[in-house]
Every structure is written in structure tokens, then in C-alpha cells.
Amino acid sequence: KPLALPGAHVVVTGGSSGIGKCIAIECYKQGAFITLVARNEDKLLQAKKEIEKHSINDKQVVLCISVDVSQDYSQVENVIKQAQEKLGPVDMLVNCAGMSLAGKFEDLEVSTFERLMSVNYLGSVYPSRAVITTMKERRVGRIVFVSSQAGQLGLFGFTAYSSSKFAIRGLAEALQMEVKPYNVYVTVAYPPDTDTPGFAEENKTKPLETRLISETTSVCKPEQVAKQIVKDAIVVTMGLFRTIALFYLGSFDSIVRRCMMQRAKSEIADKTA
Ligand SMILES: NC(=O)C1=CN([C@@H]2O[C@H](COP(=O)(O)OP(=O)(O)OC[C@H]3O[C@@H](n4cnc5c(N)ncnc54)[C@H](OP(=O)(O)O)[C@@H]3O)[C@@H](O)[C@H]2O)C=CC1
Numbered sequence: 001k002p003l004a005l006p007g008a009h010v011v012v013t014g015g016s017s018g019i020g021k022c023i024a025i026e027c028y029k030q031g032a033f034i035t036l037v038a039r040n041e042d043k044l045l046q047a048k049k050e051i052e053k054h055s056i057n058d059k060q061v062v063l064c065i066s067v068d069v070s071q072d073y074s075q076v077e078n079v080i081k082q083a084q085e086k087l088g089p090v091d092m093l094v095n096c097a098g099m100s101l102a103g104k105f106e107d108l109e110v111s112t113f114e115r116l117m118s119v120n121y122l123g124s125v126y127p128s129r130a131v132i133t134t135m136k137e138r139r140v141g142r143i144v145f146v147s148s149q150a151g152q153l154g155l156f157g158f159t160a161y162s163s164s165k166f167a168i169r170g171l172a173e174a175l176q177m178e179v180k181p182y183n184v185y186v187t188v189a190y191p192p193d194t195d196t197p198g199f200a201e202e203n204k205t206k207p208l209e210t211r212l213i214s215e216t217t218s219v220c221k222p223e224q225v226a227k228q229i230v231k232d233a234i235v236v237t238m239g240l241f242r243t244i245a246l247f248y249l250g251s252f253d254s255i256v257r258r259c260m261m262q263r264a265k266s267e268i269a270d271k272t273a
């Protein structure tokens with residue numbers, strides 16, 4: 001049951017630049033209505049203009065919302081509410097807002113660990129928390145998390161960044177087990193180095209070792225990475241690690257389903273009593 005993008009409401013955090021902007025364009029080209037979430041209003045408007053060039057009908061809308069996804073949950077909840085009032089319930093949320101800073105562990109400021117954890121991790125928790133109830137009620141929804149290759153392997157220079165990207169994986173896998181009985185699907189992307197403004201910023205901070213490790217692989221185009229992320233979100237398939245864990249996950253999923261049915265039964269019993 002792939003998600004139908006034509007007419008769907010897709011929210012992209014970090015949608016004003018890089019991979020997020022390309023994800024928004026990819027969804028818009030397939031007929032979706034888009035909400036872009038980021039802080040800088042000029043960049044948002046610039047991205048909106050660029051995305052609108054790809055419209056396929058005259059009903060499509062690109063809405064811009066300026067908010068910091070990592071600061072205050074009630075603020076994030078509010079802007080999601082505003083977006084839903086304008087464009088309807090969110091069918092797909094793409095958590096792409098994020099940042100990277102590299103450096104040796106002892107050279108990184110302690111505040112950098114706090115900053116990356118709040119933007120990359122909490123900045124994915126808050127928007128997801130704000131859309132999940134409606135998705136479960138509607139029995140429709142996709143939540144996409146953007147981790148990184150550095151979210152699968154801890155690499156030199158990435159003590160702060162890698163850990164924030166590992167955290168996303170734990171969040172996503174646990175959340176998937178909770179929401180699967182409600183037909184809501186969670187995917188995680190692990191992109192390689194990609195040619196974006198964020199990547200250019202990161203490169204200014206990379207120690208020699210990190211740069212040499214990074215140079216062993218080639219840099220991808222954001223359009224190409226975005227295409228794959230959208231495809232994986234629409235038609236959810238199983239990765240290698242999930243296949244190995246299949247037996248366990250299958251039996252855990254059945255526990256979750258049984259609890260859901262038990263709870264529904266006792267609710268009916270309570271009502272009739
Ligand atoms: N490029 C790469 O090599 C790779 C990137 N990734 C991940 O992909 C994601 C996108 O990266 P990339 O496209 O390179 O990044 P960019 O820096 O090009 O874009 C980042 C986007 O996120 C927004 N953003 C940043 N911080 C916040 C915040 N606190 N609140 C709201 N919006 C915010 C930015 O807008 P504004 O600043 O105006 O808020 C911008 O729209 C990140 O999570 C990154 O870690 C993963 C693997 C590789």
C-alpha cells in the first residue's frame with residue numbers, strides 16, 4: 001500500500017536548503033502540497049520560488065514556516081497545527097533539518113555536543129511528536145528520518161555528529177514498532193557525503209583524518225539522494241539488518257498487535273458495562 005503523493009500534504013523540515021529542498025521538489029513534482037520548515041525566512045522564500053517552478057497543476061501550494069525545530073516543543077506543535085489548518089492533515093513528515101560540525105573529541109566545545117544533539121535528535125523528535133497522534137487516528141502516515149552513513153559507523157572527527165545520528169536510529173526503530181498497527185510507516189535514510197551548503201560548512205571544520213576518510217568515497221548529488229529517500233518512504237521495503245532481525249521483530253509486533261486488540265476489547269466492555 002504505497003502512499004499516494006498527488007494531493008498529499010508533505011512537511012519537510014530543513015526544506016529550504018540541500019537535501020531537504022530536493023526532497024520537497026521531488027514530492028512537489030509528484031503532485032504533493034508542501035510545507036517547508038526552517039529558520040531563515042529569506043532562504044525559505046527563495047526555496048519556495050524554486051520549488052514552484054516544478055508545479056504539475058495550479059492547485060498546488062508551497063507553505064513556508066519559520067521556526068527552530070530544536071528549541072521549544074510548544075512552538076513546533078503550534079506551527080504544525082497552523083500548517084494542518086491550511087493544507088490538511090500531514091500525510092508525510094520528512095525530518096531533514098540538521099547540521100554537522102567535525103573536530104577531535106578534545107577540541108570540540110562541550111556546547112557543540114549539546115547543539116548537535118538538540119538540532120539533529122530533538123529536532124526530529126518534536127515535529128514527529130506533533131504529527132503522530134493524527135496519523136495514528138487517520139491510519140495514514142509516513143515519517144522519514146534523515147540519519148547519515150556516520151549514523152551507522154562512528155568515524156574520526158564525528159564524536160558529536162555520529163552520536164546524534166545514531167540516536168535517530170534508535171528513535172525510529174522503537175517508534176516503528178509502536179505505530180505499525182496503525183498503518184503508519186517510519187523510514188530512516190543513511191546518506192553518504194552529499195554536495196550541499198551544509199556539507200561545504202562541515203568541510204571547513206574537518207580534521208585531516210576526517211577529510212581523508214571522507215575522500216575515500218565520492219560526493220553524491222542532492223537530487224539523487226532525495227529521489228532515493230522519497231522512493232523508500234513511499235514503498236517501504238526491508239533493509240538487510242531488518243531482515244536479520246525479522247524473527248524477533250515479527251514476534252514483538254504480534255505482542256503489540258495483541259495488546260492493541262485487548263485494549264480495544266476492554267474499552268468496548270467498559271462502555272457496555
Ligand atoms: N550533506 C551531507 O553530506 C549529508 C547530510 N546529511 C543530513 O541531511 C540533512 C540535511 O543536510 P544538508 O542538506 O547537507 O544541510 P543544509 O545545511 O544544506 O540544510 C539544512 C537545512 O536545515 C535547516 N535547519 C538547520 N537547523 C535548523 C533548526 N534548528 N531548525 C529548523 N531548521 C533548521 C536549514 O535552514 P535554516 O538554517 O534557515 O534553519 C536548512 O534548510 C542533515 O540532517 C544532515 O545531517 C546526512 C548525510 C550526508
Ligand SMILES: CCCCCCCCCCCCCCCC(=O)[C@@H](N)CO
Nearest residue numbers: 100148149150152192193199202213214
Ligand atoms: C554500512 C555502512 C557503509 C558505510 C561506508 C563507509 C564510508 C565512510 C566514508 C565517510 C562517510 C562520512 C559520511 C558523513 C556524511 C554526513 O553526514 C556529513 N557529510 C553531513 O554534512
